[in-house]
Amino acid sequence: MNGKAENSDKKAAIVGIVGRTNAGKSTLVNALVGEKVSIVSPVEQTTRNSVRGIVSDSRGQLVLIDTPGLHKAIGPLGKLLNGMARASSAATDILCVVFDASHAPQIEDEGWMARVAREKPDNCVFVLNQCDKSPVFETMYRDSWAANCASAGVEPKWLKVSAMAGDGLDTLLDCLFDMAEVGPALFDDDIVTDYPRKLAIADVVREKLLSRLFQEVPHEIGVAVKDIYESKDQWDVSVVIYVNKQSQKGMVIGKGGQNLKFARKAAEPELSEMFGLRVCLELWVKVEPNWVKNDRLLTEMGYKGSLV
Numbered sequence: 001m002n003g004k005a006e007n008s009d010k011k012a013a014i015v016g017i018v019g020r021t022n023a024g025k026s027t028l029v030n031a032l033v034g035e036k037v038s039i040v041s042p043v044e045q046t047t048r049n050s051v052r053g054i055v056s057d058s059r060g061q062l063v064l065i066d067t068p069g070l071h072k073a074i075g076p077l078g079k080l081l082n083g084m085a086r087a088s089s090a091a092t093d094i095l096c097v098v099f100d101a102s103h104a105p106q107i108e109d110e111g112w113m114a115r116v117a118r119e120k121p122d123n124c125v126f127v128l129n130q131c132d133k134s135p136v137f138e139t140m141y142r143d144s145w146a147a148n149c150a151s152a153g154v155e156p157k158w159l160k161v162s163a164m165a166g167d168g169l170d171t172l173l174d175c176l177f178d179m180a181e182v183g184p185a186l187f188d189d190d191i192v193t194d195y196p197r198k199l200a201i202a203d204v205v206r207e208k209l210l211s212r213l214f215q216e217v218p219h220e221i222g223v224a225v226k227d228i229y230e231s232k233d234q235w236d237v238s239v240v241i242y243v244n245k246q247s248q249k250g251m252v253i254g255k256g257g258q259n260l261k262f263a264r265k266a267a268e269p270e271l272s273e274m275f276g277l278r279v280c281l282e283l284w285v286k287v288e289p290n291w292v293k294n295d296r297l298l299t300e301m302g303y304k305g306s307l308v
């Protein structure tokens, strides 16, 4: 962190990116930053940490905080993630509430509208994402948002974007910089994220496993980087994948180890590119019943701690 811009008229803001799971928050953060800082998948509750993506330009700096998506909480992990997401609305300057315009509003969407209208009505942007698909539910979202704004006595503000196609993102950045206040940058302007490397590596491995495994298993998986052995131009990384039950171990490993091999082959080049040197992974699967209740493991995976 630095305080370089103290005497300039540059702006700075911490922006919480919140919304229901699968709305496209991480895709949006990556698109705004221009680099992949947060993993993406069609599986619910992909994001499990607050991942900061940093946008710096001539106008100043926006620190975008990608958060876990709100979800009908099933089990302790779901509750932990929902708590993290809700806490973010208090800890940010601006809230960017993301909705998937191609799916009907659900209880979590209504919940965000009511919360934001109550807590930050003047400091929020309402973003209808996935407009490259048919945004058939646009009117329902807009009507509902207008009703919430009317009860809070503010003008509804909303934008249409496609995080995937890149549509509407410049307008969104303009809007966020307009709302930001003059202030010093929090990070050097060549940094795109301060997400710790152990967590970033674990997330990329989890993303590759999610793309391969059944819908039921992913919520039961926890990935932790144990050690990084550094040599001059190579990192050898040992990674443990935690599952709750013996039966899940075989599913994660796959026939003849094919799932682990797939994850390793997909993750290694991406991580090598990300860190600018060869990254070699060693993946282990461990049965740890109730790992989601194990404070030491949750801390190791970064699922416990403050958001901002």
Ligand SMILES: Nc1nc2c(ncn2[C@@H]2O[C@H](COP(=O)(O)OP(=O)(O)OP(=O)(O)O)[C@@H](O)[C@H]2O)c(=O)[nH]1
Pocket (backbone or CB within 6 Å): 020, 021, 022, 023, 024, 025, 026, 027, 028, 039, 040, 041, 042, 043, 044, 045, 046, 047, 048, 067, 068, 069, 070, 129, 130, 131, 132, 133, 161, 162, 163, 164, 165
């Ligand atoms: N067509 C289309 N798909 C999108 C768009 N944005 C995201 N997606 C897809 O929607 C799925 C969920 O995207 P994520 O970015 O992981 O969603 P999220 O809101 O971060 O989800 P959680 O981390 O679970 O809360 C992925 O398959 C994305 O590729 C978009 O603008 N258009």
Ligand SMILES: [Mg+2]
Pocket (backbone or CB within 6 Å): 025, 026, 027, 038, 039, 040, 046, 047, 066, 067, 068, 069
């Ligand atoms: Mg996400």
